[in-house]
Amino acid sequence: MRAVYATDLSDAIETAINSRTCLECLQRYGIEEIELVTVTSPNVTAGVPTGGIGKQTERALDRQRQILEDAGFSVTERAVRGTPHRRINGVAEQVNAALIVVGSRGQSPLEQRYIGSTARNVARTAVRPLLVQRISGRDDHHEVEREHLFERVLYATDFSENAQHAFEQFEYLQTPTQEATLLHVAPPGRRADSETDRVQDAEGRLAELADELEQMGIDATTAVREGEAVEEILAAEAEFDPTTVLMGSRGQSRLRRLLLGSTSEDVIARANANVLVVPPARVP
Structure with missing residues (x-):
């Protein structure tokens, strides 16, 4: 499979690329x-692959390509001009990428985390699964937050079609993932007499998904919470300490392609872990 790896040639992104x-x-x-x-x-005049770009940019891109090739990947480098999120998503479509990887540099301390405009805009418009990789630090010192990208996965689901589409990522995650926590957040304010049935239904559906993961060799646990979705997902992240949060996004407008739902966007912006967000399935 092929991935699009977005780089701004910064020390922060090179830190991630250097993480074997x-x-x-x-x-x-x-x-x-x-x-x-x-x-x-x-x-800036730029071509594909690297004709016409500055020597400094060319050297930095070549250096990062060499790191990836030394790790065993087949690499094509591209320097393109334009709006970053449009070009990144455009290349992903062109090469039929299975994954887009974008680094997100957060402030320190982690409570002040923010997501850069490029990562946010790629996330809002991506029609391919997107891994937002956390890179912390400032100035000349950076480090990746979770080196084992997929070792422990927190999967958040509302049992929608989009969430089920995100669950299908475990087809690819079954090798790198050792543990998974399956989380459903029920909205508050439901009638008390339906609370027990609602929780039991959610627990039963999560148990079925957990059984599927157990058959893949992934140790799976389940959790049902009630409250505001983003806050409960972040609370579960703090409790279970995943390396990646997995969730689906919701398309809101065909005219503006696929926009990220507010829950997904807020989790990407505020989580400490990496986030793997999966857009809705493409209509044939």
Whole structure:
């Protein structure tokens, strides 16, 4: 399978590319080929692959390509000009990528985390599964937050079709994932006399999904919470300490392609773990 790896050629992104553990996780996911993409200003002449770009940019891109090739990937480097999220998503469509990887540099401490505009815009418009990889630190010191990208997965589901589509990612995650927590957050304010039935139904549905994962060799547990979705997902993240949060996004407008639902966007912005967000299935 092929991934688009977005790079701004910064020290932060190079820290992630230099993490052999992270790269091995991508390989265990099934990634064999990488399109290494950097987007330059529209005012800079750039071609595909690297004709016409500055020598410094070319050297940095070559260096990162070499790191990935030394790790065992087949790599194509691309320097393109334009709006970053449009070009990144466009390349992903062009090469039929199974995954897009975008780094998200957070502030310190973690409670002040934010998501950069490029990562946010890629997430809002991606029609391919997107891994937002956490990179912490400032200035000349950076580190990846979770080197074992998929070792422990927190899967958040509302039992919708989109959430089920996200669950299908475990087909690729069954090799790198050892543990999974399946979480359903029920909205507050329901009638008390229906509470027991509602919880039991959610627990039963989660148990069925857990059984599927157990058959894949993944140790699965379940949790049902009540409250506001984002807050409860983040509370579950703090409790279970996943390396990645897995969830689906919801398309809101065909005219504006697929926009991220507010829950997904808020989790991407505020979680400490990596986030793997899966857009709705494509209509044939």
